[in-house]
Amino acid sequence: MDDATDLREAGLRVTAARLAILEAVRAGDHSDAEHIARDVRAKVGHVSTQAVYDALHALTGARLLRRIEPAGSAARYEARVGDNHHHLVCRRCGAVADTDCVVGLAPCLVPSDTHGFTVDEAEVVFWGVCPQCQVGSGDPRGDGAAKRAP
Amino acid sequence: MDDATDLREAGLRVTAARLAILEAVRAGDHSDAEHIARDVRAKVGHVSTQAVYDALHALTGARLLRRIEPAGSAARYEARVGDNHHHLVCRRCGAVADTDCVVGLAPCLVPSDTHGFTVDEAEVVFWGVCPQCQVGSGDPRGDGAAKRAP
DNA sequence: TCCTTTTCTTGAGTCACTCCAGTTTGTGTA
């Protein structure tokens, strides 16, 4: 798969910044905007934070990236799109891991009572403690699920 | 059930503000902090925003309230605690509705691969469109999820 | 190569909290 082609097919222009963002998201593991911006800058030099947000929005809109937002932390981005998978989030350090959908198709679950809503997606977040934090048993970063410390 | 007793049992002091907050959360349907603060002020006169946040934290910590945070909107609070239910969220106006858990006990789902995480809760959010928004097909101006544009 | 449209930059602004230090108040004890 070629990023430039993907961008063009989505009707977006191909720029070094976007290519770098796509690459950074793929390399990073559910990175947040700040993290991605840092990676991109390391690759292509100066890129403004706003440009990163803008690109992230465009890429998310074009379904080239997926945005997830676990409660209590900033938005994260991942390159795994097109399938309907869910996430494991660590309550202590905020680490995120993918886990496959139990059912396969969205919405993979049906609520017991829809209250008249037309449901098109079921988002499942599994809260728990990651292996690293289990080992370090104490709170490795104090701040709970807040800001993420890799 | 008596709110004052609940507070005392949780080791919290009983104040007019806290009682009003509990009542406001119960009356409102998944209100956010701003909303709750307004209701509380209407009831007991002046209460600072910080006092509201502080009380909301204390009450959430004491399991008298539950905090939910749908992506893209501010934290909401609800008084239904103790059971493991899930939420329906409207993509247009941000309205939130409860739906019972299909299983009953947390975690009601088990991920296909835990990646070593010890999972204690599965949070399920069903995204869709509420009845009002289906009818008005535009944005009805729900009290809203604030910033989520259609 | 030119021109249009999209992207990016700089800078200011907003929202939803959080932190801090000092004051007030609810409660258990005397």
Next chain:
DNA sequence: TACACAAACTGGAGTGACTCAAGAAAAGGA
């Protein structure tokens, strides 16, 4: 009832994560 003290509250400042706006730069079709 009075008192002491920790919990609760106040006002103000600060922070992180974005969002908005306007002008400059770059991509890509003609």
